Amino acid sequence: MTLKDLAHQLGMSRTTVSRALNGYPEVSERTRARVIAAAASVGYRPNPVARHLATGRAHAIGIIYPLIAHDPGDPYFLEVVSGMNMALEHADMDLIIVSDSSTDELRPYERMSEKRRVDGMVVARTKLNDPRLQYLANVRIPFVAYGRSLMPGPYAWVDFDTEAGVRQAVERLVSLGHRRIALLNGPSELHFVAQARKGHVAAMAAAGLPVDAQYMVEGPLNRGGGYEAMTHLLSCNPRPTAVIVDNPACGAGAVRALVDARVRVGSEMSIIINDGLLPDTLMGYKFTALQSAVPHEVGATIIELMLAVLNGEPPRRLQVLWRPRLEIGNSDGPCIS
Template identity: 70%
Template sequence: MNLKDLAQRLGMSQTTVSRALNGYPEVSAQTRERVIAAAAEAGYRPNPVARRLATGRADAIGIIYPLGAADLGDPYFLEVVGGMTEALNRADMDLMIASASQSDEVRTYARMIEGRRIDGMVVARTKLDDPRLHYLVRKGIPFVAYGRSNLPDPYAWLDLDTAVGVRRAVERLVSLGHRRIALLGGPTDLYFVQQGRKGFLGAMAEAGLRVDPRYLVDGVLNQVGGYERMARLLLCDPRPTAVVIDNQICGVGALRALVDAGIEVGRDVSIIINDGSPPDPLMGYNVTATESAKPHDIGVRLIELMLALLGGTPADELQVLWEPKLKIGNTDGPCPG
């Protein structure tokens, strides 16, 4: 069935039926409901090209990642994308993924937006002062940030509370008798990294523990970075008896460094990873971790927020902060004698 047939069946003009299906505000709610119900009953699906021409919309959401080799094989990232794709599929929309140079991501945003290939953007790995978000605000492009940033006006975002996650990890380790606790994190220009450090320092202060500056390490957000930073921590004298890692990607490399050094994880050195445990078991370890949500569910929620934003919901009503829970595994234990 085509649009002409559906219009004849309803006794309406093709223009009215098209506008009802595409959500134009001048069509009454009663008419819109009637048209949508008749279309569903008849199994009518609008021609996507015609719909895009009629509405001026691309029926696509974009996400641009400064992809490295580690991202392409990162199951966590792929599960988030899977959740986004599933939610968009239910809305008859597509997800467009583009990679970008880390030195000039905004240029990639400009190409995608000026080509009118997307209706909105999901922005991941937000920075404290994020030029990508400032660009989208300036251009008036709808966006949902996966993480928070310092913007003067309200914007839509979904974030996992890294400060609370790291705090709970430290409290757990303190309860196990640890006093030499380190924090291994990602690049300090990322918002979640700063939040993790804030939670770490706050929890250590509340426990009355001094923070050894050598135990605060940050760097590249990949497995190699996690491996190198953990190796650096192991050279400290005395070395830390426990390490909190503020992200899953570095956590994988950090665990590998401990294993390669012949250290028994959970006995010689305790490890807690924030933001979920690595999805693949590492030599039988059940990682102690803080977890806010499954990555698939994060992807779905990001798109729900985006669709609500495109539907006219104010941005300040689309701000979601998920608190993590501590999942006990076998990578942490009592402080060694």
């Protein structure tokens, strides 16, 4: 059935039916409900190209994500993306995932905005000073940041209180008798990494413990980076008795390094991982973890905020901060050395 046929069946003009289906505010709710019900009863769906031309909207949200062939990525983040996709399906919108550029981080955002392929962007892995957020703000492309930055002015974001979470982790390990506590994290330019360092330093100071520079290690945000960083920590003399990892991608690599080095997790080396690891990642361990929210819930919340941004809600009202809670597993225990 065409739009013309549907309009004829309803006894309305094609313009009225089109505006009702595309959410124009000048159409009454009663008329809109009648049109939507009739369209559903005959299985009518608007032509996406025609809808784009009629409304000027792409009915899609974009996200740029690093797709690396030799690394399986961050399962937690992929679950977040799955939650975003499910939420967009309910809004009859699509999620477009584009690989980032290894040479020019802004270029993918420029392509998406110049071609108007999306109505808004989700910016993940935010940096302390993030040119992507500033670019989108300058060209007036609606966006939601998955994480915060130091960019002035209000903008919509979803984030976790990593600083408070790492403080909890240090306090937990200190209570178990640990004194040499390392922090393994991602690149220092990322906002959540800076928050993790801040929380670690503050908690160690509160416990009267020194922060040893050799125990503050960063690596690429992937399993390889976590493996190399943990290998470095194991080579320290004396080596730490406990490690906090501020992201699950590095966490998986760090645990692999411990297993390969035949270091008993939970006894010889305690480890706490921010966001944890999926249960089937490494059998036999239930990792002590800092958990903020179910990944699908995070994804759904991001899209909820995005839809609010698109509807004109003030960005200062669209900011969500989750405080992590410590979930005890079997990957940490009393210090034995």
